[in-house]
Amino acid sequence: MNLKELSALLNLSQTTVSRALNGYPEVSEATRDRVGKAAREHNYIPNTRARGLATGRTHAVGHVIPLSTKHEVVNPVFTDFIAGASEIYARENYDMHLSVVPDTNEESAYRKIASKGSVDGVIVHGPVENDPRIQLLQSIGMPFVVHGRSNAEVDQDYAWVDMNNKRAFERATKCLIDLGHKRIGLLNGLESMDFAIRRRAGYQSALDAAGINSDATLCRSEEMTEDYGYESTMTFCARDVPPTAILASSIIVGIGVRRACSELGLTLGKDLSLIIHDDDLSYFRNGAAASQYTATRSSVRQAGLTCAELLMEQIASPDVPKRHVLMEAELIIGNTTGPAPRS
Amino acid sequence: MNLKELSALLNLSQTTVSRALNGYPEVSEATRDRVGKAAREHNYIPNTRARGLATGRTHAVGHVIPLSTKHEVVNPVFTDFIAGASEIYARENYDMHLSVVPDTNEESAYRKIASKGSVDGVIVHGPVENDPRIQLLQSIGMPFVVHGRSNAEVDQDYAWVDMNNKRAFERATKCLIDLGHKRIGLLNGLESMDFAIRRRAGYQSALDAAGINSDATLCRSEEMTEDYGYESTMTFCARDVPPTAILASSIIVGIGVRRACSELGLTLGKDLSLIIHDDDLSYFRNGAAASQYTATRSSVRQAGLTCAELLMEQIASPDVPKRHVLMEAELIIGNTTGPAPRS
DNA sequence: ACAAGCATTCAAAGCGCTTTGGTGGAGCAA
DNA sequence: TTGCTCCACCAAAGCGCTTTGAATGCTTGT
Numbered sequence: 123m124n125l126k127e128l129s130a131l132l133n134l135s136q137t138t139v140s141r142a143l144n145g146y147p148e149v150s151e152a153t154r155d156r157v158g159k160a161a162r163e164h165n166y167i168p169n170t171r172a173r174g175l176a177t178g179r180t181h182a183v184g185h186v187i188p189l190s191t192k193h194e195v196v197n198p199v200f201t202d203f204i205a206g207a208s209e210i211y212a213r214e215n216y217d218m219h220l221s222v223v224p225d226t227n228e229e230s231a232y233r234k235i236a237s238k239g240s241v242d243g244v245i246v247h248g249p250v251e252n253d254p255r256i257q258l259l260q261s262i263g264m265p266f267v268v269h270g271r272s273n274a275e276v277d278q279d280y281a282w283v284d285m286n287n288k289r290a291f292e293r294a295t296k297c298l299i300d301l302g303h304k305r306i307g308l309l310n311g312l313e314s315m316d317f318a319i320r321r322r323a324g325y326q327s328a329l330d331a332a333g334i335n336s337d338a339t340l341c342r343s344e345e346m347t348e349d350y351g352y353e354s355t356m357t358f359c360a361r362d363v364p365p366t367a368i369l370a371s372s373i374i375v376g377i378g379v380r381r382a383c384s385e386l387g388l389t390l391g392k393d394l395s396l397i398i399h400d401d402d403l404s405y406f407r408n409g410a411a412a413s414q415y416t417a418t419r420s421s422v423r424q425a426g427l428t429c430a431e432l433l434m435e436q437i438a439s440p441d442v443p444k445r446h447v448l449m450e451a452e453l454i455i456g457n458t459t460g461p462a463p464r465s
Numbered sequence: 466m467n468l469k470e471l472s473a474l475l476n477l478s479q480t481t482v483s484r485a486l487n488g489y490p491e492v493s494e495a496t497r498d499r500v501g502k503a504a505r506e507h508n509y510i511p512n513t514r515a516r517g518l519a520t521g522r523t524h525a526v527g528h529v530i531p532l533s534t535k536h537e538v539v540n541p542v543f544t545d546f547i548a549g550a551s552e553i554y555a556r557e558n559y560d561m562h563l564s565v566v567p568d569t570n571e572e573s574a575y576r577k578i579a580s581k582g583s584v585d586g587v588i589v590h591g592p593v594e595n596d597p598r599i600q601l602l603q604s605i606g607m608p609f610v611v612h613g614r615s616n617a618e619v620d621q622d623y624a625w626v627d628m629n630n631k632r633a634f635e636r637a638t639k640c641l642i643d644l645g646h647k648r649i650g651l652l653n654g655l656e657s658m659d660f661a662i663r664r665r666a667g668y669q670s671a672l673d674a675a676g677i678n679s680d681a682t683l684c685r686s687e688e689m690t691e692d693y694g695y696e697s698t699m700t701f702c703a704r705d706v707p708p709t710a711i712l713a714s715s716i717i718v719g720i721g722v723r724r725a726c727s728e729l730g731l732t733l734g735k736d737l738s739l740i741i742h743d744d745d746l747s748y749f750r751n752g753a754a755a756s757q758y759t760a761t762r763s764s765v766r767q768a769g770l771t772c773a774e775l776l777m778e779q780i781a782s783p784d785v786p787k788r789h790v791l792m793e794a795e796l797i798i799g800n801t802t803g804p805a806p807r808s
Numbered sequence: 809a810c811a812a813g814c815a816t817t818c819a820a821a822g823c824g825c826t827t828t829g830g831t832g833g834a835g836c837a838a
Numbered sequence: 839t840t841g842c843t844c845c846a847c848c849a850a851a852g853c854g855c856t857t858t859g860a861a862t863g864c865t866t867g868t
Contacts, residue, residue: 123580124854135818140856150816167580171514171523172854175823180514182562189548195747196544205532205539208565217583219525220563222551237466237510239824240560348749374748377720381757384727404538405717406691414724467824478848483826493846515824518853582854 123166132160143168170217182217183433184241186232188225188248193345196222197248198374199401199422203269206426207245214434216242229254236262242437245269245429249316256280265436267429272316281436281444283428287317290418290451291324294369294397297416297453299332302462303367303395305340309354309379311371313343318371321399325369346371351378359386359394366462367395373406376415376458391416396458399451413456420451466509475503486511513560525560526776527584529575531568531591533655536688539565540591541717542744542765546612549769550588557777559585572597579605585780588612588772592659599623608779610772615659624779624787626771630660633761633794634667637712637740640759640796642675645805646710646738648683652697652722654714656686661714664742668712683708694721702729702737709805710738716749719758719801734759739801742794756799763794 129139134153142149142157149157160166174180185207187200204218211218219241223231225248232255235241243265246255253272260280268282298306308325311318322341329336340358344350351370355378358364370376376398380390388394400408400417402424408415428447435442472482477496485492485500492500503509517523528550530543547561554561562584566574568591575598578584586608589598596615603623611625641649651668654661665684672679683701687693694713698721701707713719719741723733731737743751743760745767751758771790778785 125856126854136855137819137857138817141817144856148816153816165576165580167577169518169854170581170583171517172823173856174514175512175518175825176854176856178823189551193747194548196548198541198544198746198748201539201541201543204563205537205565208532208563212564212566218563220547220551220561221555222548223555233508234510237508238513240513346748380724380727384723403541404536405541405689468826469824479825480827480849481847484847487826491846496846512824515853516826518855519824519826521853 123164124169125166128157128160128164128166131164132157179437180217180240180242181215182219182241183211183430183437184219184221184235184244186221186223186228186235186244186247188228189222190345191224191226193347195345195347197346199372199403200247202401202403202421202423203247203426203429205404206421206423206428207430209427210430210434216434229258232258233262236264243267243433245433250314251316251319253316265433265440267433267436269425269429270316273319279444281432281446283425283432283447283449285317285420285425285449285451287320288324288327290399290420290453291321291369292328293324293451293453294399294418295325295328296331298367298369298395298397298459299328299334301367301395301459303365304334304462305337305363305365305367307354307358307365307368308341309351309368309370309375310341310343311346318343321371340365346375348374348378348381351375351380352382353378355379355382355394356386359388365394367397367459370396370398373398373400373403373408373415373417390458391460393463395460395462398458400454408454408456413454414458415454416456416459417454418451419454420449425449466507467512468509471500471503471507471509474507475500522780523560523583523585524558525562525584526554526773526780527562527564527578527587529564529566529571529578529587529590531571532565533688534567534569536690538688538690540689542715542746543590545744545746545764545766546590546769546772548747549764549766549771550773552770553773553777559777572601575601576605579607586610586776588776593657594659594662596659608776608783610776610779612768612772613658613660616662622787624775624789626768626775626790626792628660628763628768628792628794630663631667631670633742633763633796634664634712635671636667636794636796637742637761638668638671639674641710641712641738641740641802642671642677644710644738644802646708647677647805648680648706648708648710650697650701650708650711651684652694652711652713652718653684653686654689661686664714689715689718691717691721691724694718694723695725696721698722698725698737699729702731708737710740710802713739713741716741716743716746716751716758716760733801734803736806738803738805741801743797751797751799756797757801758797759799759802760797761794762797763792768792 125136129136139157142154246266246268249268249270249272251273259266271282271284342354379396383390390396397416400419402421432445468479472479482500485497589609589611592611592613592615594616602609614625614627685697722739726733733739740759743762744765775788
């Protein structure tokens, strides 16, 4: 069923039917009702492409999610992020386009998306330091919101939604220091990523404040897999002087740490303390009842939702000043932390 | 840059330019080169919507991913599935549209997608028993491929890509039985899902073959979260006569089992045996070096890739008979299984 | 009674592309 | 020369919608 057929059926012009359905005032209430009813009956839904062509707006947004070519890994937080964003898209009747793009040619992917004209705006995932995509999108004039931030020139004004990574890791580190820990391992994400850089800075700053010399061999930076947590812990614990605490950049890494501990017969929270960052993933709820992990928690799903909201705003009124949302992570005390063992 | 501008620039008609770019024969090689070069230079990319309108083909496919309303959970295997499918889409220059839809109104979501005419085909995720979406899509005449299967009427012919769930769980169960286990817990996925029904059947069939009476209180069916694995194991082990082995429907559930064991001081593979189903998720590679879990393994990423291929095929030639791909899971012997403790 | 004003409705253009159905001219045979 | 076939190109229609600009029929005010 298309407009033409529907209007023929109703003995009305396409104009009137279109206006009736789109809520224009110059249509009598009587006809509007009649049209609405007929549309529902024959479940008429306007063809997106045609509408897009006519209006110049697509009612769609794009997400480009990077595929780490090194390990062929897709960050699992995307599911939850997207679930959050989708709530907004559903409400606003927007479609979501997804491309999974090897992180080597993300830039060209954005260029392509822009010139194909298939979306009204995009969400930028996984910003790196001085991310070129920001300038690119600005120069193209495509609305966008960054999930995270990028240390680009100060005067670049763009919308972002970020977690306060520095503060979170600063607090976590301080928390461990307060418990008496001095050798604290950091299992960071890839430090080409902005978020990881900030986390590192937070960690460092807490150590500095406490006058603890940081030990470079205790800091690692990798793709956040389970195996990374496991391997690192095994390596750490094989040292003459192993760390007494570990800070892990994701629950998945934390799971690896736990496996290693279990294998080594170490009890988390006693022999080794662990704080993770918890994105509050739906499949890994760090339960309220017995919080498995001491964690800095910030819901990535909420971040997705907020990103989508900002993007909708920006598409609706491009000239409004760009908004920034900085979410603070909660510090959840679970049972993987305890006083440093004296040795 | 659009067709009109480009053709004006070249002093050619839109027709010729369009044909040159789309590889039609009635264009001289000289002009084709000239056009191609100019297109690249001004990086002209045809507007997707306009092309779609004109051809009736969208060069896009849809994925509707269900959001379990009960727990607000999005299955994490989607990231990997989609990464696989995207390889094909990228190659074929297809776009991917995603909707996350509460599992309560999936059907209407499909209906909407179809009448909006924004995709050439869809992938159906998470089929349940006698899934109504299959009939729906057939009646609409929209090409689709099901990831999984549905026990619908025999004569329904549709394309699917599935793992041999029954066989996998039959083998896993038999493997445990061969090790002397008689009380085997099953932590299944939601048994409204087709895959879970088949897994249950496999489990049952192996027990039957060995003449073991199944114990309904050892079989659970839930959303496959970490916590589910943990809670179930804790409950199981609090029984007077706990099971000696557990079959878990996903690595995430297995992680919960491991956590419970570690807490209870049980050693996996000695005090309790565990076999998981492993979707070979990129973040949870069940490492080759020291395989953490004994598992039935089947790559969900590969499944995504295959689904996408079948869908492309079907879109290209709708009348070709529907194909079915049944993937066999590998049985990986890791170190979470061992002989049943005598007691 | 007539112009003005308003409430409704409509025909047609246009969004950027593909595709149908040509046209003009080169090349060749008779 | 005529008549024919090819080749290379083009003008215009059409995909399904929105939107501009105009038309229609009714009330009003005077």
